[in-house]
Amino acid sequence: MVKRTRFDDSDCPVARSVDTIGDWWSLLIVRDAFDGSRRFGEFQRGLGVAKNILTARLRALVDGGVLASVPASDGSAYREYVLTPKGEALFPVVVALRQWGEQNLFDPGEPHSELVDRRQDRPLRALEVRAADGRRLGPGDTTVHKLPEAP
Template identity: 80%
Template sequence: MVERTRFDDSDCPVARSVDAIGDWWSLLIVRDAFDGSRRFGEFQRSLGVAKNILSARLRALVATGVLDTAPASDGSAYREYVLTPKGRALFPVIVALRQWGEQNLFAPGEPHSTLLDRHEGRPLRPLEVHAADGRRVDADDTAVRKIG
């Protein structure tokens, strides 16, 4: 079996982020947590993932501080998974992936789920990246300052 390459000590924030939450099951678990899933069975039914894989991904997300466990909200003996502040900070990442997929992976007019603003009931505007002075920037307007 090939050992997974680790990036948890990389000086690149993207590499560390991918190391922490970059596999597709973990991102889909986080998506489902934003959609209200809290229990193992809810995640399993939504994703259709094998229980051993789901269990491993949930443990990893708890270990990295993206999720935490809490007593069940209905007072039962079960534990529920809840997003931590670190996990909730992934919301723009999930929205960016969703919007990229809507724009690039669906044919015009092809139906797909839509993320709505609860207050207005309308889809969100596309995310934009802004410089410190408020200007909209894209990849050509940025540079990475590498260490060393």
Template identity: 80%
Template sequence: MVSRTRFDDDACPVARSVDAIGDWWSLLIVRDAFDGSRRFGEFQRSLGVAKNILTARLRTLVAGGVLESVPASDGSAYREYALTPKGRSLFPVIVALRQWGEQNCFSPGESHSQLLDVRQGRPLRPLEVLSADGRPLTPDDTAVHKVSAD
């Protein structure tokens, strides 16, 4: 088996983020958690993933502080998975991937899911990257700056 390259010591935040949650199963588990899935069986039914793969990804997400294992909400002996604050902070990432997919991965008129604002029942406004003063930014308006350790 080929060993996976690790980026947990990389100076780039994107590389470390990919190392933490960049596997497609992990992102889909997080997506399903935002959609209300909490139990192993719910994740497995939604994703159609093998039990051993799902078990490994859930363990990694728990170890990384993205999910936590909690007592079942119905009081049974089962355990459930809940997003931690760290996991909930992935919401803009999931929304950005969803919006990118809606725009770039479907033919006109092709069926797909859509994220709605529950209060208004309408689709979300497209995410934008904004400057500190509120200006919309493009890649040409940004530069990577290395931050030194103190």
């Protein structure tokens, strides 16, 4: 079996993020957690993922601090998975992926799910990347400053 390349010690924040949540099952688990799934069976039914894969992904998300395994809210012997603050911080990432998919992966008029503001019951405004002074930024407006080599 081929060993997976790890990026947990990379100096690139994107590489470290992919190392933690870059697997599609992990992102879909996080999405479902935002939608209210908490129990193993809820994730399994909603995603249709094999139990061994779900077990491994949930464990990795707990180990990575994205989810916490807590006693069931109904007092039963079951465990539930809840988003941690680190997991909740993924909300803009999930929204960005959703909005990118809506814009690029559906034909005009093709039905799809929609994320709406609870208070106004209206779709969200498109996410934008802004400079500190409020200017809208695109890829050509930014650059990455590499860190110097460690001694």
